[in-house]
Amino acid sequence: MNTAQTQALMLYVAKQVVASEPLLTEADLVIGDGDHGIGMERGFLAVIEMLEKEQLASVDKVFIKVGSTMMASMGGASGAIFGSFFRAGGKALKGTSDFDAKSLPVLIEAGLQSVMDRGGASPGDKTMIDAADMALQMSKTTSNESLESALSKVAEAAKQGVEATKSMIATTGKAKTLGERSLGHPDPGAITTAIIFKSMADFVKQ
Numbered sequence: 001m002n003t004a005q006t007q008a009l010m011l012y013v014a015k016q017v018v019a020s021e022p023l024l025t026e027a028d029l030v031i032g033d034g035d036h037g038i039g040m041e042r043g044f045l046a047v048i049e050m051l052e053k054e055q056l057a058s059v060d061k062v063f064i065k066v067g068s069t070m071m072a073s074m075g076g077a078s079g080a081i082f083g084s085f086f087r088a089g090g091k092a093l094k095g096t097s098d099f100d101a102k103s104l105p106v107l108i109e110a111g112l113q114s115v116m117d118r119g120g121a122s123p124g125d126k127t128m129i130d131a132a133d134m135a136l137q138m139s140k141t142t143s144n145e146s147l148e149s150a151l152s153k154v155a156e157a158a159k160q161g162v163e164a165t166k167s168m169i170a171t172t173g174k175a176k177t178l179g180e181r182s183l184g185h186p187d188p189g190a191i192t193t194a195i196i197f198k199s200m201a202d203f204v205k206q
């Protein structure tokens with residue numbers, strides 16, 4: 001996938017996350033403070049505006065600009081979290097003009113590392129990290145496949161990560177105040193992460 005196609009991919013992803021606002025709001029109302037949907041909507045609306053206006057020069061710049069646009073427009077925990085995921089992931093793809101199955105583990109690993117460094121959470125803490133980590137493990141096994149095949153497996157793995165968060169107790173963010181009451185419910189940020197990969201997979205398939 002060349003740079004223009006990657007830019008179109010992220011535009012599609014942004015629109016799908018915006019369309020998921022009600023679902024994300026609902027999920028954060030159950031175990032958090034209810035602002036996750038609105039926050040992600042604000043960030044990705046800014047991303048849509050940026051991507052429709054600019055023509056980015058390389059694959060890494062697409063992801064870096066998506067991340068920095070989210071960081072600048074969202075504020076709050078998830079602006080920094082999802083913003084740094086894309087920005088750090090993009091930086092790791094420096095010089096890339098072909099986004100393929102080999103790019104996936106590079107993007108996800110650097111993005112995830114940045115999220116963990118910044119926020120101090122780890123797998124098992126009931127955050128977006130749990131979905132991203134499952135996606136990362138899968139992407140490492142699919143790097144020799146077509147992008148379509150890799151993304152479809154990575155999206156499925158992220159979804160399994162969301163399922164796994166149901167049996168975890170939140171230790172970070174707003175949900176931690178709920179403690180054991182978060183048991184049985186999925187983490188909102190993990191849902192967003194799964195939507196991002198599912199949207200990438202759907203875009204490549206169509």
Ligand code: ADP
Nearest residue numbers: 036039077078119121127128173174188189190
């Ligand atoms: P807030 O918790 O400030 O209200 P949001 O509701 O927008 O922010 O986002 C909540 C999501 O952010 C959580 O569902 C979780 O996935 C993610 N999150 C929160 N804290 C962290 C962290 N330290 N590391 C990684 N992800 C986190």
Ligand code: MG
Nearest residue numbers: 032033035036
């Ligand atoms: Mg919240």
Ligand code: MG
Nearest residue numbers: 033035076174
């Ligand atoms: Mg909040």
